[in-house]
Every structure is written in structure tokens, then in C-alpha cells.
Amino acid sequence: MPSVPQRYLHGPGPSPVPESVLAALALPCIGHMDPQFMRIMNEIREMLQQVFQTENEMTLPCSGTGSAGAEMLMDNLVEPGDICLIGINGVFGQRLTEKARRAGGTVHNLTAPWGQVFDQDEVVAAIDELKPNIVMLVHAETSTGALQPFDRLGDAVHRHGGLLLMDCVTSLGGLRVKIDQWGVDGAYSGTQKCLSCPPGLAPVTLSERAMHKLNHRKTTVNSWYLDLRLVGNYWTGIRAYHHTAPVNMNYALHEALRIILDEGLENRFARHQQAHESLKSELTNRGYTYASDPQNSLPMLNLVNVPTEIEDEAAIRRRLLEEHHLEIGSGLGDLAGKCWRIGLMGHGAREECVQRIVTALDAVVP
Numbered sequence: 195m196p197s198v199p200q201r202y203l204h205g206p207g208p209s210p211v212p213e214s215v216l217a218a219l220a221l222p223c224i225g226h227m228d229p230q231f232m233r234i235m236n237e238i239r240e241m242l243q244q245v246f247q248t249e250n251e252m253t254l255p256c257s258g259t260g261s262a263g264a265e266m267l268m269d270n271l272v273e274p275g276d277i278c279l280i281g282i283n284g285v286f287g288q289r290l291t292e293k294a295r296r297a298g299g300t301v302h303n304l305t306a307p308w309g310q311v312f313d314q315d316e317v318v319a320a321i322d323e324l325k326p327n328i329v330m331l332v333h334a335e336t337s338t339g340a341l342q343p344f345d346r347l348g349d350a351v352h353r354h355g356g357l358l359l360m361d362c363v364t365s366l367g368g369l370r371v372k373i374d375q376w377g378v379d380g381a382y383s384g385t386q387k388c389l390s391c392p393p394g395l396a397p398v399t400l401s402e403r404a405m406h407k408l409n410h411r412k413t414t415v416n417s418w419y420l421d422l423r424l425v426g427n428y429w430t431g432i433r434a435y436h437h438t439a440p441v442n443m444n445y446a447l448h449e450a451l452r453i454i455l456d457e458g459l460e461n462r463f464a465r466h467q468q469a470h471e472s473l474k475s476e477l478t479n480r481g482y483t484y485a486s487d488p489q490n491s492l493p494m495l496n497l498v499n500v501p502t503e504i505e506d507e508a509a510i511r512r513r514l515l516e517e518h519h520l521e522i523g524s525g526l527g528d529l530a531g532k533c534w535r536i537g538l539m540g541h542g543a544r545e546e547c548v549q550r551i552v553t554a555l556d557a558v559v560p
């Protein structure tokens with residue numbers, strides 16, 4: 195077996211994985227067509243519906259990381275020539291733009307400075323002007339710590355016949371994600387953030403409206419592997435073999451979802467908020483400042499300015515890892531070298547973790 199060190203994961207993901215989720219990975223592998231695995235698949239879908247707060251029939255874990263989930267939405271829901279309105283206020287909006295273009299969409303971007311969010315009234319005005327087929331924003335921008343409000347967009351998108359899509363990779367399981375109430379037609383996440391499961395699956399959900407568009411496409415879906423009419427037949431329909439599902443990863447997701455629902459969604463969101471407030475108060479008492487917009491900042495991803503007196507921030511992160519087994523994240527893109535991204539995700543959103551982080555920082559920051 196490989197030799198693997200113990201790490202305290204407080205970067206932008208993966209997050210700490212509870213023992214029982216790791217134990218689920220080690221359960222006996224059974225066949226992906228075994229009726230007992232089908233039962234587990236059904237249970238996963240039901241639990242995912244609860245976590246996404248949706249009744250969408252087409253709710254399943256895509257085999258692949260979050261990026262595969264993004265491509266599953268784009269490849270299935272964007273038809274060549276579709277007008278796509280995509281927000282860019284960090285790394286992940288940029289990637290969505292690229293994926294929508296590759297799916298044949300004609301992309302128009304809304305842009306906001308990194309760390310800022312989009313005013314919903316301005317998004318609605320842009321929708322009314324452009325009448326897009328697809329509108330897509332990132333709910334929790336992991337590159338900047340910004341939390342995008344989503345609750346007032348659905349009606350505007352739908353009155354022009356479009357679909358509202360959401361990246362909730364970092365928010366699902368740590369913040370309210372109300373798919374049905376907000377009128378979101380397609381969303382994708384990843385297992386390695388607030389679901390506290392290893393990376394490898396991308397929970398995806400599609401509304402009836404999105405399924406109607408998919409079922410009436412004029413062109414075939416470009417990707418065979420991600421074609422939801424084929425994947426959906428394996429997960430929800432006639433159970434036709436499509437690909438060999440990563441059986442043990444699905445056990446792990448099953449256990450991670452069980453833990454989330456046992457805790458209760460609202461309790462879990464409150465725990466993320468408490469851990470964030472505690473970390474923020476510990477850090478600001480020590481003179482650190484936050485780089486994210488205080489009105490719209492994520493609890494699970496703390497964007498902290500690197501103190502100006504530190505010349506080599508990478509050396510600090512290296513010492514945290516080597517001497518304290520603690521991982522925090524660097525800034526991405528425009529924020530590289532300027533900020534740290536400190537994650538308090540899922541099982542890692544606890545007071546004990548906050549204290550471990552500040553103790554380690556105290557030891558290595560001069």
C-alpha cells in the first residue's frame with residue numbers, strides 16, 4: 195500500500211473525510227449491475243434529492259469530478275448556437291465559459307471584479323435584454339470566497355424560455371442550495387468539499403424543464419460518456435449498462451450523505467457559519483484581514499490577505515504542511531501570492547479545526 199501521511203485539510207478541497215466514509219470505501223466491491231448495488235443507487239438518489247432540496251427525478255452522481263458534472267450540464271443542455279449568459283467573477287466562471295463554447299454555445303459574459311458578486315437586478319436586466327437560452331453562475335466561487343445570491347433569477351430566465359444553471363461544487367452540504375425553490379434547472383457539485391467525501395463523483399440534478407430541452411434536442415449530445423439519456427437509463431430507467439460505475443466511491447457517497455442527513459441540513463449550515471465566525475474572529479484579533487466582500491462571503495472558504503511583511507507566502511504554507519501537517523490553499527489566478535484560502539468544509543468546519551489552524555499559523559508566521 196502507498197505510504198500516506200495524516201493531513202489536516204483546510205484548503206479549497208479536498209476536505210477531511212470522516213472515518214466511516216473511508217470505511218465505506220473499503221467494503222467489498224460488488225457488481226455495478228447487482229440488484230444490491232441498484233438498491234444503494236436508489237438510496238443515493240433519494241438522499242441527493244434531499245441535499246439538493248429538489249424533487250427532480252434526474253438526480254444522480256456523475257462518475258467523475260466536479261468538472262465532469264459541469265461538462266455533463268453543458269454537453270446535454272447547450273445546443274450549437276444557443277445563447278449563453280455566463281458570469282465570470284473568478285476562475286470557475288471562466289472555465290464554464292470555455293465549456294459552453296466547446297458545447298457550441300454563443301457565450302456572452304457578465305463580469306464582476308474578482309471577489310465581488312453579481313447584483314441580481316443587473317443579472318435580470320441582462321437576461322431581459324439578451325433573452326438567453328442558458329444562464330449560468332457559480333454559487334460559491336472557491337477562487338475568491340464569494341457567495342452569489344440565486345433566489346431571484348429563476349423567473350426572469352424562464353419567462354424567455356431559458357434554463358438557469360448553477361455550479362454548487364463548494365456550497366452543497368455547507369450552505370442552503372434550494373434547487374426547486376430558486377427555479378434552478380441544472381446544478382452540479384463535487385464530493386470533496388462540504389460533502390466530506392473523497393474526490394471522484396459529481397452530484398448532478400436536472401429539472402423537468404431541462405429534461406424537456408434534452409429530450410427535444412435537434413442534435414445528438416456530443417459526449418457519449420456524459421449523455422444523460424444514456425447515463426439516466428442506468429441510474430433511473432431501464433437499468434441498461436452504460437459504464438462501470440465506481441462502485442466503492444458510491445458507497446462512500448452514500449455514507450457521506452447519511453451523515454449529512456443525520457446531522458440535519460440546517461444544523462450543518464449553522465455549524466459552517468459558527469466555524470467561520472470563530473476563525474474570522476481569531477484571525478482578525480491577530481491583525482489578519484479578509485479579502486472577500488463581507489456582505490457576500492462564503493463560510494466554508496475564507497479568503498485571507500497574506501500579511502504584507504511576509505515575502506514568501508509559499509514558504510509559510512510549506513512549513514504548515516511539513517511541520518503541522520496542515521494544508522491551506524494559495525490564492526488562484528489574480529489572487530496568487532496575495533491571499534490564502536482557508537477551508538472549513540464539511541467535517542472540517544469545527545471549533546477544534548479552527549484552533550488547530552490558528553495555533554499552526556501562530557507557530558510559523560513571524
Ligand code: PLP
Pocket residue numbers: 206207259260261262286332334335336337361363364384393
Ligand atoms: N467549480 C468550483 C466552484 C470548484 O471549486 C471546483 C474545484 O475546486 C470545480 C468547479 C471543479 O471541480 P473538480 O476539481 O472536482 O473537477
